[in-house]
Amino acid sequence: MKLKITLILILPAFFFSCMAPPKNFVYLQGLDKYQQNLRIVSDSIAKDPLIKKNDELLITVSSPTLGQENVAQFNLPPLTYLNSGATNLQASPSIQTFVVDKDGQINYPVIGQITVAGLTKSQALALLKKSISNYINDPIINLRIISFKINVLGEVRTPGTRYASLEKMSILDAIGQSGDLTPYGNRQNILLIRQNDDGTSDHVRLDLTSPDIFTSPYFYLQQNDIIYVEPNKAKQMESKFGIADNYRLSLISMAFGVVSIIASAAITIVSLNRPLK
Numbered sequence: 001m002k003l004k005i006t007l008i009l010i011l012p013a014f015f016f017s018c019m020a021p022p023k024n025f026v027y028l029q030g031l032d033k034y035q036q037n038l039r040i041v042s043d044s045i046a047k048d049p050l051i052k053k054n055d056e057l058l059i060t061v062s063s064p065t066l067g068q069e070n071v072a073q074f075n076l077p078p079l080t081y082l083n084s085g086a087t088n089l090q091a092s093p094s095i096q097t098f099v100v101d102k103d104g105q106i107n108y109p110v111i112g113q114i115t116v117a118g119l120t121k122s123q124a125l126a127l128l129k130k131s132i133s134n135y136i137n138d139p140i141i142n143l144r145i146i147s148f149k150i151n152v153l154g155e156v157r158t159p160g161t162r163y164a165s166l167e168k169m170s171i172l173d174a175i176g177q178s179g180d181l182t183p184y185g186n187r188q189n190i191l192l193i194r195q196n197d198d199g200t201s202d203h204v205r206l207d208l209t210s211p212d213i214f215t216s217p218y219f220y221l222q223q224n225d226i227i228y229v230e231p232n233k234a235k236q237m238e239s240k241f242g243i244a245d246n247y248r249l250s251l252i253s254m255a256f257g258v259v260s261i262i263a264s265a266a267i268t269i270v271s272l273n274r275p276l277k
Contacts (some may be wrong), residue, residue: 027187028211048120049145049167049222053104053197056097056147057116057124061132062140071139073110074132097146104197110135117197121145121167150221152178154229155185169221171206171213175229181208184235192218193226 051057061074076096098106104117111131116124125143132139148164157179162169171192181187187208194202204218213219221227 027208028213029209047220048122049148051100051116051119051121051124051145052223053100053102053117054147055100055117055145055223057100057106058095058097058142058144058146059108059128060095060142061136062142063136064138064140066136071136074108074136074139076109145223148223150174150223150225150227152227152229154227155182155231155235156180156229157182164221164223170219171208171221171227174221174227175208181229184231185229186232189230191228191230192221193228194218194222195224 059075061071062068063071076098078095098108100106100117103115105113105115108114108128108131114127114131116127119127121143125141128141128143129139132141145167148167148169150162150164150169151160152162152174153159156175159178162174162177164173171190175181188210190206190208192202192204192206194204196202202218204216206213206216206218
């Protein structure tokens with residue numbers, strides 16, 4: 001009787017434990033314990049992105065008091081192109097961009113060379129406004145980093161390049177835009193590679209299963225960051241064998257499973273039929 005009760009208690013627990021997701025598949029474990037603190041820290045690290053060499057900047061200048069013709073000299077002219085078979089140039093709806101050169105500078109109309117690499121967007125705007133204010137009173141300047149892109153590689157459903165229209169993207173945003181990790185992705189060891197303007201690079205490991213990721217200075221990405229999701233151990237083991245080997249291993253595993261079930265059933269039957277002393 002005791003054995004029967006034990007089996008009744010153990011088998012459901014074993015069944016539900018098999019249904020439960022592995023712990024390393026669950027994101028942000030334990031987040032509820034200190035959610036308020038994480039919100040404060042997370043907001044403190046959401047800073048303006050730094051402008052880097054080779055960035056494309058879209059800069060436009062306007063004035064609340066002057067007509068567009070008076071500020072036109074501070075804006076690049078629209079791109080023009082020639083359609084196939086056409087004889088007249090047509091104005092493109094897109095505006096030319098400034099590319100930050102290898103010295104970290106842009107060649108701005110009227111003003112000349114301006115060093116912007118290493119500045120935040122706010123700092124670059126302040127610098128431009130100070131220079132242009134020598135020619136226009138209270139200029140309105142808009143600046144966007146339109147080359148803000150992230151590359152996501154490895155065990156995600158749709159690897160590729162992701163663009164941030166708002167110049168702000170977290171690692172969760174990038175992975176979400178990539179369709180999430182596959183079941184084979186290692187969620188506890190995400191590699192982030194960040195190239196710096198001085199020629200060095202940062203290599204950081206991030207754990208998506210821990211809420212501590214919100215406090216990481218690498219939670220918010222910078223343009224041209226690379227995210228690599230490495231395969232987990234199951235995928236690495238699978239890659240060591242060919243299709244034929246995997247098929248044979250699955251048959252062997254199935255056979256062992258059947259034998260184990262039969263042996264367990266036989267032991268249970270014998271135990272139940274054994275007279276109690």
